[in-house]
Amino acid sequence: LSYNSGMSEDVYLYQFIEHLSRTRAPNTARSYANAIAKFREYLANQRRDLSPNSFISYPAWLVGQGYSKKTMGVYLAAVKNLFNWLIVSNVMSPSYADGIRFEKAYQEVGRIREQKLPRYADPEKVEAVRRQVYQSNLVSPLRERNIAFVEFLYCSGCRIGEVCDLKIKDVNTQKLQAKVIGKGRK
DSSP states (O other), X not given: OEEOOXXXXXXXXXXXXXXXXXXXXXXXXXXXXXXXXHHHHHHHHTTOOSSHHHHHXXXXXXHHHTOOHHHHHHHHHHHXXXXXXXXXXXXXXXXXXXXXXXXXXXXXXXXXXXXXXXXXXXXXXXXXXXXXXXXXXXXXXXXXXXXXXXXXXXXXXXXXXXXXXXXXXXXXXXXXXXOOOOGGGO
């Protein structure tokens, strides 16, 4: 291993975040920047430096923190990108064995089984909202708009933002269909 430390670790982390802002979508760059902040916290708390061994032990530390598998996946993707960026930038030169240990450590997190139940709204609360909107004293067409909004949310499973972004051209009243743009512009 050789660690070409010409600059402080914080400078390298800052440069990497700058690199992300130029090469990734804004939301991805923001998520990765948060993940790098968590990695920096790990380095400080564990009194570690920016070395292959720090990257190799990071997944086990994350598991011990109790994060969900999805959150750990985002954190690890960002840190894996950082690791590769440090290598390409000639800041870090891990050995072949370090590279294999690194990959194995990250694969182990992917094997964790997580049993999460889907989240459903409390039926009593849903009915209370529906009753409230029907009993509203608003004048037409506001009352009908609110009823349509709540009923559409209730029967479609869409997010509030997705329904708010609906345009008239996205609704086909003949086929009783709507084209919804979801999370991630999907």
